[in-house]
Amino acid sequence: MHQGSKNPESVGLGIDLGGTKIAGALFDSEGMVSPKKVLYLENKTGHEVGEQIFMLIESFLDWASKNSMQINTLGVAVPGIHYLKTGRVWAPNIPGWDDFPLLEELNDKLENMDISIDSDRACYILGETWKGSAIGCKHVIFLAVGTGIGAGILIDGQILRGADDIAGAIGWWALTDPFIPAYKKHGCFEYHASGPGITRTAKDIKAHDSEFSKDADQLAAEQMMPNDIFKALKEGNPLAKKVIDQSIRFWGKASANLVSLFNPEKIIFGGGVFGPAVQFLDEIYLEAKKWAQPVSIDKVKFEPSKLGSDAGLYGAGFLSLKSNKI
Amino acid sequence: MHQGSKNPESVGLGIDLGGTKIAGALFDSEGMVSPKKVLYLENKTGHEVGEQIFMLIESFLDWASKNSMQINTLGVAVPGIHYLKTGRVWAPNIPGWDDFPLLEELNDKLENMDISIDSDRACYILGETWKGSAIGCKHVIFLAVGTGIGAGILIDGQILRGADDIAGAIGWWALTDPFIPAYKKHGCFEYHASGPGITRTAKDIKAHDSEFSKDADQLAAEQMMPNDIFKALKEGNPLAKKVIDQSIRFWGKASANLVSLFNPEKIIFGGGVFGPAVQFLDEIYLEAKKWAQPVSIDKVKFEPSKLGSDAGLYGAGFLSLKSNKI
Numbered sequence: 001m002h003q004g005s006k007n008p009e010s011v012g013l014g015i016d017l018g019g020t021k022i023a024g025a026l027f028d029s030e031g032m033v034s035p036k037k038v039l040y041l042e043n044k045t046g047h048e049v050g051e052q053i054f055m056l057i058e059s060f061l062d063w064a065s066k067n068s069m070q071i072n073t074l075g076v077a078v079p080g081i082h083y084l085k086t087g088r089v090w091a092p093n094i095p096g097w098d099d100f101p102l103l104e105e106l107n108d109k110l111e112n113m114d115i116s117i118d119s120d121r122a123c124y125i126l127g128e129t130w131k132g133s134a135i136g137c138k139h140v141i142f143l144a145v146g147t148g149i150g151a152g153i154l155i156d157g158q159i160l161r162g163a164d165d166i167a168g169a170i171g172w173w174a175l176t177d178p179f180i181p182a183y184k185k186h187g188c189f190e191y192h193a194s195g196p197g198i199t200r201t202a203k204d205i206k207a208h209d210s211e212f213s214k215d216a217d218q219l220a221a222e223q224m225m226p227n228d229i230f231k232a233l234k235e236g237n238p239l240a241k242k243v244i245d246q247s248i249r250f251w252g253k254a255s256a257n258l259v260s261l262f263n264p265e266k267i268i269f270g271g272g273v274f275g276p277a278v279q280f281l282d283e284i285y286l287e288a289k290k291w292a293q294p295v296s297i298d299k300v301k302f303e304p305s306k307l308g309s310d311a312g313l314y315g316a317g318f319l320s321l322k323s324n325k326i
Numbered sequence: 327m328h329q330g331s332k333n334p335e336s337v338g339l340g341i342d343l344g345g346t347k348i349a350g351a352l353f354d355s356e357g358m359v360s361p362k363k364v365l366y367l368e369n370k371t372g373h374e375v376g377e378q379i380f381m382l383i384e385s386f387l388d389w390a391s392k393n394s395m396q397i398n399t400l401g402v403a404v405p406g407i408h409y410l411k412t413g414r415v416w417a418p419n420i421p422g423w424d425d426f427p428l429l430e431e432l433n434d435k436l437e438n439m440d441i442s443i444d445s446d447r448a449c450y451i452l453g454e455t456w457k458g459s460a461i462g463c464k465h466v467i468f469l470a471v472g473t474g475i476g477a478g479i480l481i482d483g484q485i486l487r488g489a490d491d492i493a494g495a496i497g498w499w500a501l502t503d504p505f506i507p508a509y510k511k512h513g514c515f516e517y518h519a520s521g522p523g524i525t526r527t528a529k530d531i532k533a534h535d536s537e538f539s540k541d542a543d544q545l546a547a548e549q550m551m552p553n554d555i556f557k558a559l560k561e562g563n564p565l566a567k568k569v570i571d572q573s574i575r576f577w578g579k580a581s582a583n584l585v586s587l588f589n590p591e592k593i594i595f596g597g598g599v600f601g602p603a604v605q606f607l608d609e610i611y612l613e614a615k616k617w618a619q620p621v622s623i624d625k626v627k628f629e630p631s632k633l634g635s636d637a638g639l640y641g642a643g644f645l646s647l648k649s650n651k652i
Binding site (some may be wrong): 170171249293 | 465487496
């Protein structure tokens with residue numbers, strides 16, 4: 001060990017790529033050691049998105065050198081599937097990223113940088129385990145409910161990946177009857193209980209439930225975003241109550257199924273909807289308790305994400321430090 | 327290595343404890359090397375069952391010495407939960423085994439025997455991976471449907487155990503609406519689609535579906551065991567068709583959920599019901615394909631158990647060899 005020398009401090013760079021923006025920050029084993037920076041994608045596609053990522057990385061390389069830090073390792077969270085064997089990425093919300101060679105592009109531009117990539121859902125649970133609600137847990141699940149629904153799952157300290165790195169796609173879970181063709185696009189659970197699913201539920205009820213369809217006091221069609229519904233619920237709106245009750249049933253049943261199957265220590269609720277829907281965690285637990293394996297449900301805890309929208313970024317930071325070979 | 331000497335061949339003893347009988351056999355790395363022996367429990371309880379296990383072990387020690395084999399290692403499959411840290415067992419179908427100190431009892435009687443215990447569902451998938459339908463698989467699930475429903479799950483070659491060794495209890499999976507109080511005892515999936523669940527479904531339909539309740543040609547109440555229903559289906563009985571169609575929907579949805587979540591290479595169908603219900607595997611796959619994550623369902627294979635009722639015994643044999651420290 002060289003102590004007291006002018007050697008720059010070695011840090012990892014975490015990058016969280018979303019469908020609309022890229023966030024980045026520097027990390028050491030204590031946590032975030034730089035300001036967080038965000039670049040918006042502004043409808044960029046394919047290799048342009050790769051360029052944006054590289055632009056963000058360069059700004060951090062610059063920032064680090066000015067602050068006596070050195071970045072040799074990079075962790076990237078991607079919104080979709082990362083194929084571990086090839087380093088290629090499928091990100092359904094980024095046009096041109098149905099088979100994007102992310103690792104290759106990064107390696108081409110960043111010599112001597114040790115790079116790790118993982119899916120956003122894997123990064124959420126890594127982030128929460130490292131610095132959030134799941135510290136010390138080895139069997140824990142991050143249930144991400146936003147535009148889509150997915151689960152990041154830690155089993156005995158290891159990320160569940162599946163045979164082809166597609167594990168955790170529980171937006172496709174079958175939780176009710178009967179099958180309707182619209183499930184083919186979203187999956188049953190996601191159709192009903194994602195952010196857009198809440199809006200769909202409200203519109204479905206308004207259109208087909210005679211109790212609500214004729215009532216002029218009910219929510220207008222343009223007031224059916226999840227936050228509108230949450231607000232209307234607080235004001236006592238009965239349609240909002242019916243919508244949220246149904247969402248709670250779906251979240252409760254899915255949580256119950258995770259508990260019966262995995263016997264986890266905790267389920268962490270995150271994503272854009274949790275967020276505001278964490279106010280319903282007690283009701284979700286009560287719904288889950290009706291259905292779940294009775295011993296496992298008594299042992300599990302349901303908790304909100306502590307890192308919120310930074311969970312993926314912290315996970316990417318953790319990835320970058322794990323890959324640290326210095 | 328001493329070759330050509332008279333040293334006895336070292337083998338492992340596998341014991342598969344069920345709710346009504348105990349099966350045992352000797353194993354080496356090639357497979358079973360002795361006849362299989364079975365002892366019936368005949369309503370024995372608590373420590374008497376421990377005595378029966380010991381009696382079976384003694385008969386194998388005797389058989390081994392007569393056949394120039396030596397048993398130093400033992401693997402036991404138990405019908406319930408094995409708590410790894412304590413060696414205690416919860417087996418709901420054996421009276422007096424709600425917290426049975428199996429490892430302690432065996433250790434007391436068997437000096438110098440290296441003992442491994444695991445749950446039946448863990449042993450099923452270990453057995454199939456070793457000598458059955460899942461050879462070479464690292465991500466594979468054994469869906470056991472019999473008196474109860476459970477899953478033995480292998481993830482990257484490791485058994486899924488959960489925080490308290492209770493993982494895999496998917497008989498409790500919530501797969502339909504609404505919740506009914508009877509689910510509290512069995513779990514929703516098990517209520518509808520276990521062996522007794524098939525009988526329950528037939529009785530429910532006969533009692534409440536006007537199409538069937540008044541038809542004198544329909545199945546009598548005493549003809550509603552699963553095998554009766556399978557037989558009636560072959561004879562074109564419409565009630566049997568309705569019952570099995572509903573069972574296929576539940577099996578299909580549960581399989582779909584396993585596929586979306588785990589992205590496994592295979593699901594192996596076993597237990598007393600699969601068995602005869604393997605004739606429906608193609609229909610179960612078609613039902614699963616409606617609901618599941620589309621990439622994962624195209625990659626997975628649904629296969630019958632190759633070891634059948636010996637899956638747990640082979641798993642116990644595999645356990646015994648894994649623990650082999652010779």
